[in-house]
Amino acid sequence: MIDLFRKMPLLAFTCLLSGVVLATEPEGPEGIVAGTETTIETLSAETIQEVVVTAQFRDVSVLDTGNSISILDSQQIERRQARHLDQLLNLVPNVNFSSGASRGKFIQIRGIGERSQFIEPLNPSVGLLIDGIDFSGIGGAATTLDLRQVEVLRGPQGTLYGANALAGLINMKSNNPSDVFEGHIETSIADYETRTTSAVLSGPIADNLGYRLAVQGHRSDGYIDNEFVNRKDTSNIDELTARGKLHWRVSDRLQLNFTGFYVDADNGYDAFSLDNTRKTLSDQPGHDRQESTAFAVESIWHATEQFDVVGLISYADSNLEYSYDEDWSFAAICEGLPCEGWEYSSFDRYQRSRYNGSMDLKLVSSEAGRLFNGASDWVLGIYYRRQNESLLREYTYADGDFTSDFDTRNRAVYGQLDTRLSDHLKLVSGARIEFRRADYLDSEGVRHNTSERLWGGRLALEYSLTPETLLYGLVSRGYKAGGVNSNPELDSGVRDFDTEYMWNLETGIKGDWLDRTLQVQLALFYQMRRDMQVKQSLVKPITGDLCPCSFIDMFDNASKGRNYGLELMFDWLAKEDVQVYGSLGLLRATYQDFESLSHVDADPENNVAVDLDGREQAHAPSYQFSLGVEVALTGQMSAALEMEGKQQFYLSPRHNARSNRYELFNARLEYRLQQWDFMLWGRNLTDRDVIVRGFGGFGNDPRNFYQTEPYYQYGEPRIVGATAKYRF
Template identity: 50%
Template sequence: MKLVNCNSTIRLRPVTALLAIACSFTPLSHAQQSSLEEIIVTAEFIEESVLDLPNSVSVIDSSTIETRGAQHLEDLLNLAPNVNFATGASRGRFIQIRGIGERSEFQDPIINSVGVVIDGIDFTGIASGASTLDVKQVEVLRGPQGTLFGANALAGLINIVSNKPSTELTTHISAGIEDFGGQELSAVVSGPTSDTSGYRIALKRYQSDGFTEDVFLERDDTNNIDETTARFRYTADLGQRLAVDLTAFLADVDNGYDAFSLDNTRQTYSDEPGFDRQKTNAGSVKVIYEISDALSFEGLLSAADSDLDYGYDEDWSHLGICNGTACDTSLFGFDWFYSSFDRYQRENQNVSFDARIKSDTWVIGVYHRNQEIELDRVYTFNEGDFNSVLDTKNSAIYGQIQLPLSDRLALTSGLRLEHRDTQYRDNNGNQASPDESLWGGRIALEYNADNGALYYGLISRGYKAGGFNLSGDLDNRDREFDTETMINYEVGIKNTYLDGSVQLQVAMFYQDREDIQSRQSIVRSIESGIVGGSCPCSFTDFVGNASSGSNKGVELETTWLVNDKLELIASVGLLDTEFDDFLTFDHVNADRDTGTPFNLKGRSQAHAPDYQWVIGGAFAITDHLIISGSIEAKDGFFFSERHEERSDAYELLNLELTYQQENWRVALFGKNLSDELVQTRGFGSFGNDPRKFYETEPYNQFGAPRVVGVRAVVDF
């Protein structure tokens, strides 16, 4: 079995803990080994074992991905401590690490706090295409990556690595069916093209009707999933010192989006169900040249061209929704209801270049990224379409060095200097061209003890560039927002015990945030124009700054290979977040008309649960039959800084029974077997139901219910 990164909590109830240890497992892929395999992290400048890196990192490997039945990155995020996500789309592509990250994207440009990279290609902001197709491992780096990745990694970085070409001809075919019309089919073919080169071709199709029933249209597929992904990878050694690695990646996402119900259930009333589409053509070329035995050059050129099309039925209803109810038109002589559709079409082109020279102890490099986003918004209540163009250029120089202070003590220091230049224009006559210089870095002190343990202390600085809000509905004070910065203080220990059969990682952190960027919105009545008036409403989103805040917590991950039949894993994420001082007019309890704000001082930040945990393992009942699974839990959290609505805490049970032979296996699996109602996005400060005369109430988007299925895999 490979390393699984999961979450466990001090609030684990005794009965649940016993059930978790007895029943939840992950497959034994190396049952004959007496020690756990070494896991190499590739996202860092110099590839190292996860147990040798002086920072908090989770690695989720291919066997865990398969056992979990993960189709998309969102299916894996709960496995890493202190990682959360928000939907508001067909997939949970808005990611938070240690309570920091975005929750939505509409008209105004956003700056991401969590970077996403797939085989060297920047997928930040377009993670709807983050399929698990032929993935070797997913690396989750927590804390600011100011040296490694720069402006889009204030909270952390997710690095997805696919499998390399094999040295022998191999074929892998997987097929599965599950509840709610779920169907999966994938195939991988790989082999050598010569003694020094090889190829790998992978293709995957996943479909599901989704978990929503549109009772008005009498359809159960308005929130469906329809995703096709393909990858081609080619590697070659062109002589003794030169190697190349080519990747081409395609994603075709044609998902529905009909997730919010006026009744706060999985039954909707939409007459115009929405959609969440993405077509991405991407590729990367990596060149490695060994200048000498101790020195090498690495160059990476990547590009991604994406068309994104996101739209939703804003009223969540249909024109006859009031018939026969208290808001019936015949009772009042006018229509209580409104009808609108909102659509955002984006063309996102992203090209980046990264070149570095490195040795075993130091790295120096240059980086450039050019991204252009063209937006076309079609909205029922706008007189015409809204168009904008955003062109962003990021250029950076960076370096890192490791200095041995003694046989056991070493100091690692890194620095990144980055310049961001932005050009924006839209058809409302708005223009902006901010530019700023930014810096980030880290200093880590490492101590290797006699027993092999790594003790480390880390101070790192991250940044998130400032920006602008250009909606015509905003006051001048809301037009611009400042750069957010964060200092991360972290200490940790990593070690193996019992002759390598136990791996342990523990980290404690404190993050000091300044000028916290917070997404807010102004709600206006469409009819009266009054701020905070009764609906039907229009929403003007903008980003503002809180003065400061802190995020602190603990992360623990452990794996124990008990014997050749049993393996156990556990992981904990504990998180405490708060605003030091945040006067906001956007909160439901504020009064913008009278100039009375609401102070969020001391309140937890949004999408920052106090705890997360997963506990599990695997047990080989016979040589061919394995039971595996996990129990995962998450505390409730605030959905937004705008209101006080929270998600409910939950515990999920996932199980899988696998029968395997030498080159094939069949698995019966169940996800969320306790059928918990999981809330993944929520609103609480507006009303959208004309039958209740638009009374303000909370609304939620829900995760998957109980899903049972069967999957077969053949390798030859």
């Protein structure tokens, strides 16, 4: 049994301090806008459920908003037995992730997003919110305990979220307090000593006060055998998550929602093998750790008959460690071999402390407050965010420890008008002006200060062809702030990189057809990137003139980039007891007018600039898809089978190594008996090796005298498990 309560004193203190929880909300006071709440209206058993998007200024059906959005609900999360966001992302068209750690923590939407972080500060391209709390750039916190749904908004969210949402936004919403007392206990076992135990309690404290508490422990030995230290758990998973929410209806006009969140991930990291297998030789296995404590307070005040005042204050404090054995081997690997004397030994550790606090205050019009003779709903808001990140790097081949401090402050004013031009046509216009200041200082004496004024927004036309069919077209502009390259080995002339801007053109159709048994979303998009930020890694021999090599990370700007494609999602209730669902993403993402500074495949011993004009961008597969069917076999038993696939893609602009193309199969068999649920499930049933991170253009194996070759990290192999849940 997993020891869920080993940190309960800290959790209890967090709960008392912040009024904790994450949950299903009692209906608010009449007239109060639900702000960021999620509702799913259950229709007839013979129709598909309506899903509501909460990561907008108003709650709205996903089929009634002109934007490419995917919603993964609790049923889909349970169907896959996903414990982390990275186990869900393959269901979403044109969304990819990069690992290089214990989890797929770095996300790309339509080919745009970071793939790793080492010494440099990071400005994320994909925003990540967990119950309104900002975790952009540190996706290790994205566990799935008691989630209601995951919303993926593709394309720049310049009005909604600003600088950290150039590519899009992922909004994770947990369940809210229930009107009646309820809960469940769940436990599961699976291959590789995988164990998960969770518990949820929810209900009313008083007529105007509701709570929800949830806790989960998840452990696994991981999928690596370290043959040198004779251990099977050097890439283990050990994650504890606690969520809680308290909803207080203070009066008929005021609602207060308190949220608390805690995650402690004490995971191992020992992923790369000199032989490109799941068997490693590291004598110093690393770690991928994250401990985060966060809280948020949301207030919804029905100030007047014309508008509501919605405020959100959040804070998150995170401590992170990322470390690894750089040589992937042991000191005596060449003893008695021709390569004796060629080996090296190196360990690299990055310890970060990060906190961020934000305040978002907006006025949201009610029906009585509409402008222009009742034609226009409106939103007007102000936003403030401050984030500080300090780094300590301990590296074997450095003269001393490296430290840095990166402080950013964002202030923004934003607004949106939703104007009814006719019974069928609506114009959505929004804009955001953001003022950003960033201060950087490190132990090498490098000081960098920037101030920027950034702007973004969207202009969309939505046409209701019928009550069940929406056509839309939009133009949106997003931005990603410039920054500083912090590696002390870089020349001063390449310290800075510029702000990136992107124009997004999109059109689509959404429908709820065949008597509400078929829901379809289809979107076409074309994105023009200017001063595109591209991560580079200059190669430097550790000793002498030849590899083994270390990498000097830096960001550079390509003049342009082009990302365009198609996204299709559907959900079809083919029969009363048969549901078919799926997605398809097609993507073409290329560099324009760009020379890579370190394309070392051309010459492994030198950093050679190579023209990448027209080459595909990294982590941008040309297609990916998912297809599933769920069948009710009896009144108590159901079965589901899923297939997902992805085309190969470049792993970096620095080299030509690629991932592998793959198709995976997942299955689940569920039996329900009164309050009990029993599930047998499996992922990657054909046991395909899936590349989730890789390097090329350098050598790291002294046994072949550091000949250049690619190296890969593999994702989850076949895993089969069983789950039991008791509801009360």
